[in-house]
Amino acid sequence: MVAPRAAWKGFLKVGSVTCGVKIIGATSEASRIHFKILNRKDGLPVKSAYVDEATGEAVDAEDQVKGFEIDTDDYVRIEPDEIKKLKLTSAHTLEVGEFVELGDIDTRYLEKPYYLIPADGAAAEAFEVIxxxxxxxxxxxxxxVVLYQRGREVLIQPFGKGMLLTELRSDSEVISEQSVFKEIKKVEYDSDLTEIASLLIEKKVTRFDPSKFEDTYEDALIAMIEAKRKGEAPPKSAPRPKENLVNLAEILRKSLAQEGSGSRKGKATAFKTRSA
Known part of the structure; x- marks a missing residue:
């Protein structure tokens, strides 16, 4: 198996300690289904192209240049060489400004993961000490760090024999929970229901195992494609579930019974007697 290529090479700097490191992508979309856009008339693939808004004609790559709109139809042109000349420390150095406790990390801000490893044998000792x-x-x-020509805030944490570097969303990208949760009204409920729900959850607790994850949408796409390839009828769509909360207590007890209540059966029965 060919080793994955580094997305970035540079240095990790903590105080006066500096060591060479490499950033390598931790995810891949190679196994996902990818569609091509076809011309409905002849069934051949079509290509996307940048066209001039005024003439409608395609613009060749060598004639394209980045532009930042400062006013309506008024742009500042930015050449590729001008971007490369920007002297940013983060273009070549992961300088650690602060450390945060793992328990304080808000997972809403975590975006894309990468692996961080020593660049070579000379960097291994300092990397391992840090x-x-x-x-x-x-x-x-x-x-x-500057990655793929864009500055990115990142979080670095120990992970196995190396480290995990994760891109962070900016504060402006995360919607405040207060703006959404304000619609949730306070409700009154029987505390016994929480106990029964807790027993139900207890029966389903397991280890976090990504190898068991199933992409049901991707599986359905594959089944549909295979059926069309064979000239067969497509699989039937799954029925929409119906809300069944007319008697929440009875539904919770039924769910618990289906899971098997084991040694806690007596407690569940007691709830049923008390609330009957």
């Missing part, structure tokens, strides 16, 4: 110290203190490092 990684081990972070692991001992249960902290993650906050830094920033």
């Amino acid at each position: 990684r081990k110290a972070m692991e001992k203190k249960k902290v993650a490092a906050r830094s920033c």
Whole structure:
């Protein structure tokens, strides 16, 4: 198996300690279904192209240039070489500005993961000392990096023998929960229902195992494509579930019974007697 290519090479800097590191993508979309756009008339693939808004004619790649709109139809042109000449420390160095406790990390801000590893044997010792110290203190490092010609805030934390570097969303990209949760009204409910629901949850607790994840949408696409390839009828769509909360207590007890109540059966029965 060919080793994945590094998306970035540079240095990790913590205080006066600097070591060479590499950033390697931790995810892949190679196994996902990808569609091509076809011309409905002849069934051949079509290509996307940039066209001039005034003439409607395609513009060749060498004639394209980035532009930032400062007023209506008034642009500042930015050449590729001008972007490359920007002197940013984050273009070549992951300088750690601060550490945060792992428990304080708000997962809403976590976006895309990468692996962070030593660049070579000379960097291995310093990298391992930093990684081990972070692991001992249960902290993650906050830094920033220029990746794919864009500055990105990142979080770095120990992960196995290396580290995990995760792109962070900016605060402006995350919608405040207050703006959404304000629509939720306070409700009164029987505390016994929470106990029964807790027993139901207890029966379904397991280890976090991504190998068991199923992409039911992707599976349905594959089944549909295979059926069309064979000239067969497409699979039937799954029926929409119906809300069944007329008697929540009875539904919870039924769900618990289906899961099997085991040694806690007596407690569940007691709830049923008390609330009957």
